[in-house]
Amino acid sequence: MNPLSTLRRHDLLSLAILAVIILIILPLMLDIFRLNLVGKYLTYAFVAVGLVLCWGMGGILSLGQGVFFGLGGYGMAMFLKLESSTPEATAIQSTPGIPDFMDWNQLTELPVFWLPFQSFTLTVIAILVVPALFAAFIGFAMFSRRVSGVYFAIITQAIALILTVLVIGQQGFTGGVNGITDLRTLLGWDIRTDTARYAFYYINGVLLIGAMVAALFVQRSRLGRLLTAVRVSEDRVRFSGYSVAHLKTFVFCAAAVVSAIGGAMFTLQVGFMSPTLIGIVPSIEMVIYCAVGGRLSVFGAVYGTLLVNGLKTSLSESFPELWLFGLGAVFIAVVMFFPNGLAGVYQSVRDRLGKRRAVRPGSVAPGASSANGDGLVPADGTVAAEGSPPSQDARAPVPAGAVTLS
Amino acid sequence: MSAATNTNCLLAIEGLTVSFDGFRAVDDLDLYLDEREIHVIIGPNGAGKTTLLDLICGKTQASGGSIRFRNRELLKLKEHHIVHAGIGRKFQNPSVYEELSVFENLELSYPRGRTVLGSLFFRRDAHVLERVHEIAAKVFLDGLIDCEAALLSHGQKQWLEIGMLLIQDPQLLMLDEPVAGMSVSERIKTAELLNRITANRSVLVVEHDMGFVEDIADRVTVLHQGRKLAEGSMASVQADPRVIDVYLGH
Amino acid sequence: MFADYSWSELGSIFAMQGFAGLILFSVFVLMALGLAIIFGQMGVINMAHGEFMILGAYVTWLISNLFADHLPGLFGGFFFVAMIAAFLAAALLGALVEWLMIRHLYHRPLDTLLATWGLSLLLQQTYRSVFGAREVGVDLPGWMLGSIALTDIVEIPINGLLVMALTTVITIGVYLLLFRSATGLRSRAVVQNRAMAGAVGIDTGRVDRLTFAIGCGIAGVAGSAFTMIGSTGPTAGQAYIVDTFLIVVFGGTASLLGTIASAFTISQAQSTLEFFLSGSMAKVLTLVTVVVILMIRPQGLFAAKLRR
Secondary structure, X not given: OOHHHHOOHHHHHHHHHHHXXXXXXXXXXXXXXXXXXHHHHHHHHHHHHHHHHHHHHOOOOOOOHHHHHHXXXXXXXHHHHHHOOOOOOOOOOOOOOOOHHHHHOOOOOOOHHHHHHHOHHHHHHHHHHHHHHHHHHHHHHHHOOOOOHHHHHHHHHHHHHHHHHHHHHOHHHHOHHHOEOOOOEEOOEEOOOXXXXXXXXXXXXXXXXXXXXXXXXXXXXXXXXXXXXXHXXXXXXXXXXXXXXXXXXXXXXXXXXXXHHHHHHHHHHHOOEXXXXXXXXXXXXXXXXXXXXXXXXXXXXXXXXXXXXXXXXXXXXXXXXHHHHHHHHHHHHHHHHOOOXXXXXXHHHHHHOOOOOOOOHHHOOXXXXXXXXXXXXXXXXXXXXXXXXXXXXXXXXXXXXXOOOO | OOOOOOOOOOEEEEEEEEEEOOEEEEEEEEXXXXXXXXXXXXXXXXXXXXXXXXXXXXXXXXXXXEEEEOOEEOOOOOHHHHHHHOEEEEOOOOOOOOOOEHHHHHHHOOXXXXXXXXXXXXXXXXXXXXXXXXXXXXXXXXXXXXXXXXXXXXXXXXXXXXXXXXXXOOOEEEEEOOOOOOOHHHHHHHHHHHHHHOOOOEEEEEOOOHHHHHHHOOEEEEEEOOEEEEXXXXXXXXXXXXXXXXXXXX | OHHHXXXXXXXXXXXXXHHHOHXXXXXXXXXXXXXXXXXXXXXXXXXOHHHHHHHHHXXXXXXXXXXXXXXXXXXXXXXXXXHHHHXXXXXXXXXXXXXXXXXXXXXOHHHHHHHHHHHHHHHHHHHHHHHOOOXXXXXXXXXXXXXXXXXXXXXXXXXXXXHHXXXXXXXXXXXXHHHHOHHHHHHHHHHHXXXXXXXXXXOHHXXXXXXXXXXXXXHHHHHHHHOOOOOEOOOOOHHHHHXXXXXXXXXXXXXXHHHHHHHHHHHHHHHHHHHHOOHHHHHHHHHHHHHHHHHHOOOOOOOOOOOO
16 A cells, blocks of 8 residues: 555655655755754654644653663764774773773673674564564553643653653763763764765764654554544543553554654764753753644644754854743744644734635535535545644634634 | 333343442442334433433443443443444434534444554445435535535534434444424424434433423433333323423423 | 661761751741642642742841841841731732732632742742842841750751741641631631622622732741841742642642641651752652652642542
8 A cells, every 4th residue: 555645645745745856955055054053953853743643632741862862872973982992992991802891891891782782683572672672662551540640741741751860870870970972983984974864864864864754654644644533532532442541552553653863863863872961851842843843734744843952053153142042932833823833823814815715604504515626625624633722724714712622 | 002021122231320429329230122122211310311312322320230232241341342232322412523514524423444454445436426425415414515514504504513423323322412402493393303213213311391202202211310100101200190290390 | 878877876977957947947837838838729820929928038038127127126026027028028018919910810720820830930039139049048136046956966056947937837727817816707707609699799809819828928937047048049939839839739739737747757867868969859758759649649638528
């Protein structure tokens, strides 16, 4: 079955535009230093895309996506670190053959859980599987007990905190507060050269687009509509024969895996991984990228990430104090006034240009056929995906808030 | 009709009890339902009618007793498994997906692709389309099939929800006050609908509207304070002095 | 770990760690009380709660400087003034925030969470701009330093006792306010059935504002206590917010007693474990245990039985 067939024409066009921007325009416009920065932002975009699935569609606000980003990032970092810690390279250590920070902490052999990361294949598997298993475990434990909403968010925060404290505290095993640094080669290729940076940028871009295609596929599938339904009326979904816990766990795992891939690409492009990227603060910041872009739009998430990070870099250079004010204000503004972010604004502009019209019950005689064909929203499964309360619903010009949901 | 033995009837409830912090909402209740029977539950508020439906569909956990559906014990099953077994529940307040269209509401209830993977790869083929249109017509909504559910009238939402259950083809349909809030003409149409759809299934209805109950019921059970007060045909129940005392009024 | 010590030694260690943890416990209780009122009663998640606490700490610092510079003779009593000022400052800020922001978000708890996080960033930056990025410390008057020796191993710090006493007073005060006063009655009415409360003439907007302000005010007082256990800086409030939420959720949002029991359990567990393990492992172990228990029993350890 061709996955692209469920995507709308509009999606494919937007994907093409984004691909052109990321893979052609930006590399031509920017020098390698700035391109590398954009590459870093695009790794955050993975997390934002994951959040579109679990938060935007599923209503599951996870404030600990940094955990999965970190699991992926640390996995890759461990592999790279081991590669550059050959006995020859570390001959001056008291125990050659192990990473430098372990030597400083008086470890004399590799901890057991580092061993699999000597193999690239196992590393890649670990990057994909460990976050998924972890997410499945936490997710299922909570969703099957109907823990959701605020309680879930708080627990994800706690988990992010636990991991941060653990990683920082166990510096012999993890590199502590400095993280894992001084990474040099991937399978023999030096990752610090410009060529390598270009290569990773493109790989990152392609992987991100791949992740977006997967996310769009979920969004446009029945599963996507089910998630919308769960957000609106969880009980009705349950009593239509679906296991809501399974649905929620699935999107949570999907978001985890996507975030982990982003983390691994981060390590490759930036050359290190540290606990500052796995805790509560970065996790919530990534939620904001998704919120600014539009929590229901995969494209919005990516553009939102680029926008917020771009602003951050330029503002914090010139006006460092202003930046935190700005970020705080953006949070509040987006939540209070633009719940669908940039994508929502874009959608309402499109609507105002008259592309869609409402179908009102009073205007259609009972029993009349609905096949006028003109102005009707096509019944091809186009959910009001860009709309959620209080929103400009694409289908009906009701005042925002008239569609009240709990 | 006499009460059939355990193995012959569709639904056999025996000794069903549930208590909330000491308050017995349903108390040692016995109820038997046959195939293709419309059975109506009436009684004053707080009698345990909605709780009974909650217990059958799994929304509430029972403290004791047994509910056997075609000889299969339901009390231990999860809600979605009870649905798979063939029981559909309509809630008192219309519980439809307001943000989605009538078509999408019905389609989401189509009983295929109900697992995660199944729903990812669910295809909207001709059979699905046909069935959705068929059910929409049955519940008087084929003219509004693309309308957003939030914009339907209260009565139309009730019909939509009934449609969402019908498309699952349940063997037992449970309706909680299906005509509440409906106009007179809507009630007549609903009674007609219910009489039509019981050709191949049983229906358990909770209702207050006596006229409506008379129109549709094969048998009536009266609940009072969680216990069965009377049972039988509508006529016999209406004549029962205990029922008149407690509920119908003199 | 425990095997190295005799029973009486263990007893003394627990007691000593327990008393050393008194102030931490008090800070947790006050923070959790404030948050329990706001979250448990109103369903509002205030991610900026730590910043309200820090406001109280900064106010305490200001008052201490004020007394030191202008009223040296009365320095011994500055702390009481500081506490009252901290309460008022935090409560006023809380009322302002409720009026500007929170009241528009009552039906959207997840959005409240994000918006108040934004607020916390704003406040942190404000503190940084106004008070500087470096941490400040509060000097205590002489009589508050030092400790009372109970046995030859166990000593109780005086400031710990003082804060405990004040926490007890405030807790009782909150209980009386919520459950024995007309104001509290109105507040609980609004929480349980807003429409009806409005219909009988209760100004629900004002009640909400008052409840939120009181919750924040209590956090301000926690800030005063906090100055005794840590240095006050713009980001110091961040360290406690997750713990406080966990305490509130762990205790079950239904009862204040549950909140107190939960604060006690968690702070004591952490303090005691710190004696045997490193600081970070103690925290990790405590948090993991709480999270696991919450996953098994989401309504919290001390919640009443749910009506299912």
